[in-house]
Amino acid sequence: MTATASVTPPTTPAPRKGVLQQLARPPLVGLFAFLIVFVVQGLGHTLMVGMEAIFGDEYVLQSAFVLGLAGAILLFIGMRHDSEVAGTWYGFWAGSLIWSGWVEFSFVWSANVLGVPDLMDIHAPGEIATKAEYLVMMSSVGVCLGVLMPLMMNRETKCNMFVWFQRNLKLRTGKPSRGYERNFAYITALETIFVTWFCYLALLFIYDENILGDRHPVTYGIFFLNTIWAFYLLSRLLQMWKVTTAVRYSIPTAIIAYSSYEIAGRWNLYADIWVHPEKFGVVLALLAGALAVAAFLAFRTPAHAKRDLQA
DSSP states (O other): OOOOOOOOOOOOOOOOOHHHHHHHTHHHHHHHHHHHHHHHHHHHHHHHHHHHHHHHHHHHHHHHHHHHHHHHHHHHHHHHHOOOHHHHHHHHHHHHHHHIIIIHHHHHHHHHHHTTTOEEOSTTSSEEEEEEHHHHHGGGHHHHHHHHHHHOOTTOOOOOOHHHHHHTOOOSSSSSOOTOOHHHHHHHHHHHHHHHHHHHHHHHHHHTTTTTOOOOHHHHHHHHHHHHHHHHHHHHHHTOOHHHHHHHHHHHHHHHHHHHHHHHHTTTTTTGGGGOOOHHHHHHHHHHHHHHHHHHHHHHHHOOOHHHHHO
């Protein structure tokens, strides 16, 4: 008689729960994405101030062109990338650089050519309330709304807000195309540029004394509602597992939150560290370094590790 040996089936080793795996868990994946986008908004102001100080009036526009060109190159690389994680991050950085280099500095150039003066703060004598380039930016509201319409009515959109408007305002233009493949670098870059643009304009028109003004009772109400909205969006963001979805969702979330931060700064409730690198250089350097590390870790975080983490 032949004895039958018992064979123990091989066991699958439990997945390693290292730093990157932990970052793929809620709430860290959403929190990291939010902090990166939020800090980038502030450091964008620091970048502009630094470029103006380093290159001066003679070369600042040339340096701005190079900055925007770098963003365009990142967009090209990202749009050719098959990875959703890489494409999303390339799109975010591309949109941020294109906005700072080409969009914002185009308004700086226009303000200088047209001789538009800065708007001084009536509540803080000698302080600038709104720089000239942002006053010029207000003239782009028609273009912004014109671009908003096809974006909102796009049947391929996955934007929750646009889908809500399509459903409730009967704006559907057809069912999404079958097999339509989204390019995540393109989507993220466009989202970064447009949301930044739209929120800038919203604040500028709120600040306009001919409309409301920064001390108007309605402005206080807008600040309150906007802050509630930001916390609501953040609470949803902190529940997300997928890093790419979290990044794309964090763009409007962080920019909406930064709008409340901007209004509070307009009321002189805190020192604006972003535009005073000569005073807060160490803090800004630490923030930039932390941003670089956070961005690297977030880039390396698995795109969707929920199943592995629950194993």
